Amino acid sequence: MNTEMLDKVRHEVNGRLDQKNKSKLGQFMTASVIADYMASLFDKNTKNAKILDCGAGIGSLSISAIKALKKVALVDQWEIDPIMQEQLEKNMKMVGVNFSIYRQDFIFGAVENIRSGTGERYTHAIINPPYKKISSSSAHRQELRKVGIETVNLYSAFFALSIFLMEKGGQIVIIIPRSFCNGPYYKPFREMMLNECSIEHIHVFESRDKAFKDDDVLQENIILKVTKGKKQDEVEISQSTDHEFHDYQTKKVAFADVVKPNDSEVFIHIPTGEEVNENNPLFAASLSELGISVSTGPVVSHRMTEFLEKDLTDDSVPLLYPHHFVNRQFQYPKEHKKPNAIRVAPESRKWLMPNSGFYVIVRRFSAKEEKRRVVAYVINPEEIGREWIGFDNCWNVFHVKKKGFDERTAKGLACFLNSTLLDDYFRVFSGHTQVNATDLKNMKYPTLETMQRVGESYQFSMEQKQIDQLLGVVNEFGTKITTSC
Missing domain, CATH: 3.90.220 (Adenine-n6-DNA-methyltransferase TaqI; Chain A, domain 2)
Structure with missing residues (x-):
């Protein structure tokens, strides 16, 4: 299935979704150009790749990952929306790989998998997770606590569970709101992610309304690549004005420029331009x-x-x-x-x-x-x-x-x-x-x-x-x- 056809299907399915349910589930579908870019960040030397795509939608991300990785043993996809499921199955049959669609809530399924120690462990995950806050008393929060995850949004919950489901050396590429990078509510998640993974790449969109422009989303999103169990090295920082990547720029920075040494809050900084020099006399005292x-x-x-x-x-x-x-x-x-x-x-x-x-x-x-x-x-x-x-x-x-x-x-x-x-x-x-x-x-x-x-x-x-x-x-x-x- 080519990019033009996939985007046409995405627009058609997006129009069929129940808008109230779409908001409830935090559904924002990924354009093919973004999916292809995300898949391009994977290292290509893996044989028999095992791909996880939770919140798979119509399969745009999975299809891009399959094209990029080529040698794919299996693809496991999680999707609970019946309209999405129908189109997802059609799309995956056209691709011709070994795939399974799990038609249940990813949080409950993943927690059961992790607690039991059964189920698949993956070499790659490519994710556009749902974006919705979860209250401290919700069933989702209670389920997440069973595996030691404390977080306040579905997107960080999906990310955390995916980390637990990866093999050592497994790579995750995810498009998520930037809001987890600072603030007290996401601190436990940041600590867990940095303990388990190295940050390899961060991509920033300068225009906050373009990544999910079809849904009028103004949340500032980033694309993040992490590798489980790998020693932290330099971080590649890239940016583009919008989702077309025409003015793409990239550079490498020291990890200490991303997470400051001895920062008790483990804030994640994203240095994209001429950064403020903290030796400046204006930044002298706490x-x-x-x-x-x-x-x-x-x-x-x-x-x-x-x-x-x-x-x-x-x-x-x-x-x-x-x-x-x-x-x-x-x-x-x-x-x-x-x-x-x-x-x-x-x-x-x-x-x-x-x-x-x-x-x-x-x-x-x-x-x-x-x-x-x-x-x-x-x-x-x-x-x-x-x-x-x-x-x-x-x-x-x-x-x-x-x-x-x-x-x-x-x-x-x-x-x-x-x-x-x-x-x-x-x-x-x-x-x-x-x-x-x-x-x-x-x-x-x-x-x-x-x-x-x-x-x-x-x-x-x-x-x-x-x-x-x-x-x-x-x-x-x-x-x-x-x-x-």
């Missing part, structure tokens, strides 16, 4: 060395509805949301479907923070269409005018022992966080729109002296170019600051 902490905003609004108020009253204090800021300027109160205030009571006060000093806050979620991942604001205590302040859970809050701090440090910190330098650095290890407190804790920051000097010149109304010029002076001259910009 938050703990600065005496500054960052925490998620303590007010979880849906759990405190009885204390929320539309407008500020004598017994309430401001409750801040992102809509209270426009172009980094504070606008309060503001007509909105969300409340402006939270009532102070013995039950609510423990979730409030004292209005003492300046706070810096960063949104936890940025819109997909926004250019920046990190957006910071400064809270001036005079603009609050009350003894307490409420920060919704949508914020990351920088504080000193749960209180605000001095104005110069706050403004300097916000300037650094709003710089292109920091945004570029952050994107090396973050491929999703969420900014976690753990991410912010794991970064390096300017010294207090540098931040305070920057803070003397920083203005909230500055354009991006002015912010970058201000930080650029520090970049070139250490802590020297001029106000000419």
Whole structure:
């Protein structure tokens, strides 16, 4: 079956799928050009290859792997959608290899296989796993725990189980969301993957909406190749603007540039261009060395509805949301479907923070269409005018022992966080729109002296170019600051 015919079938089947079920199962089908590229990453010296394709769809990935590897002993495919199963069987019969289709949930089947020690072990896996969160109390999570897997999404669950089902030296090529590379929820999965496998290759699509353009998917995806039980060496990093690979570029980097030595969070960085040099004086100190902490905003609004108020009253204090800021300027109160205030009571006060000093806050979620991942604001205590302040859970809050701090440090910190330098650095290890407190804790920051000097010149109304010029002076001259910009 040629590429053109396979893509025609894929479009036809995609149109027949139940859209509600498609969302429920996290089904996003792979274009042949991507499938062929993924298969090209396999080493070609394997005889009698045994291929695993879990979440096989109509078999695009399997067919590409068969063409690339040539000497294939068997292909095991897992697919639970009846429409997909029908077309998958037709496609595989046309290819003419020994194949089996398992018409059951891969998680339950794989866990049984692993626990019993029976079933096949594979030399190759090529995977486009489903993308859907799984709750901590779900049947899937309970099943995964039986084999020591703790993860929060179907895609990482499929990946983890595939690793357990590989022979030593087995190769996995997978297209997955980049979100597993950082953040606390995927840390157990990252640790397991790095303990079991070496990272061989990472491919990045610069345009986040092209890999699964037929399904309007905006999640940033990467293609990853790992080898089970192989000693870690250099990592090949490649990139292209989109799924056509016309402007394909590649380079090799040291593994220490991908996973930093002694990083307790084992974040996975993807250095694709002129990377930020962490010897830069702007990356000089950890938050703990600065005496500054960052925490998620303590007010979880849906759990405190009885204390929320539309407008500020004598017994309430401001409750801040992102809509209270426009172009980094504070606008309060503001007509909105969300409340402006939270009532102070013995039950609510423990979730409030004292209005003492300046706070810096960063949104936890940025819109997909926004250019920046990190957006910071400064809270001036005079603009609050009350003894307490409420920060919704949508914020990351920088504080000193749960209180605000001095104005110069706050403004300097916000300037650094709003710089292109920091945004570029952050994107090396973050491929999703969420900014976690753990991410912010794991970064390096300017010294207090540098931040305070920057803070003397920083203005909230500055354009991006002015912010970058201000930080650029520090970049070139250490802590020297001029106000000419």
